Amino acid sequence: MKTLEDIEPQALKAAANVLDKNGRFHHWWNGDLPSWEEFDSIGKSEYLDIVTEIILAYENAKTVP
Secondary structure, three states, rough: OOOHOOOOHHHHHHHHHHHHHHHHHHHOOOOOOOOOOOOOOOEEEEEEEEEEHHHHHHHHOOOOO
């Protein structure tokens, strides 16, 4: 089972950027919202936690028969 330590920082940042870009494109959140990289430390941490959960769900699903 993959864990947080298995996610490379550049992969986390790339996935965070993809989620941010698609969220704006599909109007999942207000386009006036700053980029996730401009959030305060709590907001950035929470956003990256969500992205981490998505990556781990994907990685761990690959190992399920």
